[in-house]
């Protein structure tokens with residue numbers, strides 16, 4: 001492809017991405033808190049089955065404030081479209097998801113989510129320092145898009161399963177005014193990251209791609225699992241949503257595009273080994289924690 005057509009394609013991609021962000025902003029304003037009906041018919045049963053799922057999701061949604069801090073450390077000079085997406089669309093929507101889920105768990109008599117909104121880890125700070133080099137900033141951006149894809153795809157799948165489970169319990173108000181409006185907003189986030197990841201991957205040089213593969217292999221974690229206890233919590237969420245029995249299926253679904261982009265040279269690789277391993281380990285640590293609980297707990 002000559003330089004001229006490569007540039008034409010890039011500007012078309014930029015325009016489509018800008019349109020996508022505009023549309024998300026217009027069609028998906030943050031959920032109106034007054035539209036939520038917190039009526040729960042059988043709070044004890046609901047809490048037993050899904051209380052901890054609400055807690056996990058509320059925490060992850062509310063922690064987007066920390067994600068934005070990490071992001072601005074990681075990408076000191078983000079492209080304008082990325083800045084607009086996270087500042088004007090993504091963060092306002094996600095915070096509302098978190099507030100609603102947290103209010104629901106408090107309605108059920110649970111304590112509110114314990115969130116970490118401000119600590120930026122050493123790894124991110126080192127990457128951020130390196131990201132002042134433009135070629136390295138693109139590696140960081142790629143890692144950010146990959147994380148965004150896996151996270152948002154996990155959210156889409158989890159909210160679908162939660163919606164079905166909540167309906168099965170007969171909790172119609174919660175399904176209709178809490179879970180359905182939240183899950184409607186997640187695919188647009190996924191689309192943003194997928195689109196950005198595909199476009200950027202095309203532009204990376206061989207050494208940058210190599211670096212992305214290495215760093216991704218070393219750093220992948222399930223959504224919201226920043227330490228071993230949170231990984232076990234995620235394993236519990238997977239069990240409650242019936243994905244604990246088939247973690248490889250879930251791993252395959254959240255990493256489909258990542259496998260296609262990063263590992264295309266390994267034909268037939270359905271799921272990156274580090275994704276499958278991390279999810280299997282989350283389920284195993286949840287099981288180990290259950291087994292270690294005192295009998296009357």
Ligand SMILES: [Fe+2]
Pocket residue numbers: 061093094097155182186
């Ligand atoms: Fe969300």
Ligand SMILES: [Fe+2]
Pocket residue numbers: 094152155185186189
């Ligand atoms: Fe999202």
